[in-house]
Amino acid sequence: MVTALPLRLSGATLARRGKRLVGPVDLEIGAGSITAVIGPNGSGKTSLLRMMHGLQRPASGRVEWSLPDTQARTRQAYVFQQPIALRRTVLANLAYPLRLRGLPRAEAHARAEAQAARFDLSDKLAQSAPSLSGGEMQRLALARALVTAPEILFADEPCAALDGRAMREIETRLIGASARTRLIIATHDMGQARRIASDVIFLLHGRVHETGPVETFFASPQTPEARAFLKGDIVE
Amino acid sequence: MNDLLAGLGEALRLILTLDAELIEITLRSLRVTLSALAVACAIGLPLGGALAVWRFRQRRFVIATMNALIALPPVVVGLVVYLLLSRSGPLGVLGLLFTPAAMIVAQVVIITPLVASIAHQALRDLWAVYHDLLISMNATRWQRIATLLIDGRRALLTAALAGFGRAIGEVGAIMIVGGNIDGATRVLTTAIALETGRGDFALAIGLGVVLIGLSLTVSWASHWIMRTERRGTW
Ligand SMILES: Nc1ncnc2c1ncn2[C@@H]1O[C@H](COP(=O)(O)OP(=O)(O)O)[C@@H](O)[C@H]1O
Numbered sequence: 001m002v003t004a005l006p007l008r009l010s011g012a013t014l015a016r017r018g019k020r021l022v023g024p025v026d027l028e029i030g031a032g033s034i035t036a037v038i039g040p041n042g043s044g045k046t047s048l049l050r051m052m053h054g055l056q057r058p059a060s061g062r063v064e065w066s067l068p069d070t071q072a073r074t075r076q077a078y079v080f081q082q083p084i085a086l087r088r089t090v091l092a093n094l095a096y097p098l099r100l101r102g103l104p105r106a107e108a109h110a111r112a113e114a115q116a117a118r119f120d121l122s123d124k125l126a127q128s129a130p131s132l133s134g135g136e137m138q139r140l141a142l143a144r145a146l147v148t149a150p151e152i153l154f155a156d157e158p159c160a161a162l163d164g165r166a167m168r169e170i171e172t173r174l175i176g177a178s179a180r181t182r183l184i185i186a187t188h189d190m191g192q193a194r195r196i197a198s199d200v201i202f203l204l205h206g207r208v209h210e211t212g213p214v215e216t217f218f219a220s221p222q223t224p225e226a227r228a229f230l231k232g233d234i235v236e
Numbered sequence: 237m238n239d240l241l242a243g244l245g246e247a248l249r250l251i252l253t254l255d256a257e258l259i260e261i262t263l264r265s266l267r268v269t270l271s272a273l274a275v276a277c278a279i280g281l282p283l284g285g286a287l288a289v290w291r292f293r294q295r296r297f298v299i300a301t302m303n304a305l306i307a308l309p310p311v312v313v314g315l316v317v318y319l320l321l322s323r324s325g326p327l328g329v330l331g332l333l334f335t336p337a338a339m340i341v342a343q344v345v346i347i348t349p350l351v352a353s354i355a356h357q358a359l360r361d362l363w364a365v366y367h368d369l370l371i372s373m374n375a376t377r378w379q380r381i382a383t384l385l386i387d388g389r390r391a392l393l394t395a396a397l398a399g400f401g402r403a404i405g406e407v408g409a410i411m412i413v414g415g416n417i418d419g420a421t422r423v424l425t426t427a428i429a430l431e432t433g434r435g436d437f438a439l440a441i442g443l444g445v446v447l448i449g450l451s452l453t454v455s456w457a458s459h460w461i462m463r464t465e466r467r468g469t470w
């Protein structure tokens with residue numbers, strides 16, 4: 001099977017106005033299920049995800065997929081920290097990525113409706129997307145990102161603004177999606193990382209401090225920073 | 237004061253009896269303005285969208301120029317179009333001078349920058365919201381512009397209404413290139429100028445009432461659209 005993985009970052013840095021925000025980062029993301037990118041606010045989770053997805057060009061170093069960029073790009077999807085609703089109906093939002101790929105309207109709508117059913121949005125199809133509640137909006141963003149059956153999905157704090165029930169709904173669907181999609185999820189919620197991830201990337205000050213399987217990381221963190229972070233100390 | 241009152245009375249009569257000349261002039265005004273508006277929108281709306289999503293080197297310059305062109309004096313536009321279309325001018329062979337087509341050309345030049353500029357401002361704001369999502373989804377440049385035009389359609393309607401308001405009330409340019417010929421190129425504004433000069437205030441005021449009525453209707457419509465836009469219902 002053709003695959004865009006592994007994704008390799010070598011010496012990749014991200015800068016804004018000459019100031020380095022992230023890196024240098026050396027990482028390899030291969031086959032697997034769910035990777036959690038964890039770290040305190042401002043540690044560079046969003047920046048790292050955006051750089052991997054190609055929304056931000058590295059200032060130095062390389063971000064390389066195993067396929068040419070243009071091909072790798074169509075195999076990825078991204079769920080933003082602040083969900084972005086197209087000013088259209090829920091149905092049109094779900095059909096949109098398919099329409100961009102040239103699917104005929106009828107087929108796109110049929111698949112969008114099926115996706116809505118999977119994400120419990122069937123009774124909202126005709127509603128305008130910007131009028132959805134936070135939880136529904138997040139579910140729509142996830143459903144829309146997955147409607148093209150991407151090989152890789154980046155999700156940036158997909159449950160940041162949600163309460164317990166909405167969070168569980170999203171987590172259930174993330175785990176469901178991980179059967180066929182490689183997930184890279186940014187979260188500052190350690191509980192969430194433990195619940196759904198198989199391995200973690202621990203970020204601090206834009207640097208990768210530790211990577212490894214979830215159990216190992218939580219049972220015996222190797223760096224003092226990670227230990228402090230896990231203990232709940234304020235890490236700066 | 238008497239002239240005004242008498243004029244208003246006579247105007248009312250002309251409107252209520254659907255005076256043939258009044259109707260003819262009004263319909264011609266609408267035809268010319270709506271034709272010009274259609275062309276201006278066909279150019280200005282995609283241009284506004286393109287300027288919102290397209291980063292090219294002279295972009296700022298183009299936008300600044302476009303905004304400056306809004307303030308172009310219509311009389312000067314009329315003069316230039318006149319010279320282009322006059323028999324000895326470069327486009328003289330087309331024989332358009334003193335026809336409604338010439339008036340449409342002049343109005344297109346006058347309102348396209350306005351339509352494009354309002355469209356650009358609205359679509360730029362929408363692009364700020366959509367940017368990351370559409371880049372992430374690999375939308376092509378044309379798909380990006382099309383998406384903005386579709387989802388920003390309400391704001392674009394207000395751009396079109398502004399263009400309509402400017403065109404329907406314009407007199408200087410169309411007077412020059414149309415010639416205000418009875419039965420051929422006479423429209424509301426040029427007729428008002430003529431009848432006022434001739435002292436036929438009744439017809440002038442009747443025409444004025446119709447013109448103001450049209451402009452008010454458009455202005456109310458645009459306010460109403462803006463309100464529903466803000467409420468986010470569509
Ligand atoms: N557009 C930007 N301009 C300047 N600095 C930025 C920008 N975006 C993020 N940063 C900075 O980069 C660092 C990492 O931010 P971010 O990636 O959002 O972290 P996280 O997602 O972990 O909270 C922060 O110090 C933040 O202030």
Ligand SMILES: [Mg+2]
Pocket residue numbers: 045046047081156157
């Ligand atoms: Mg973030």
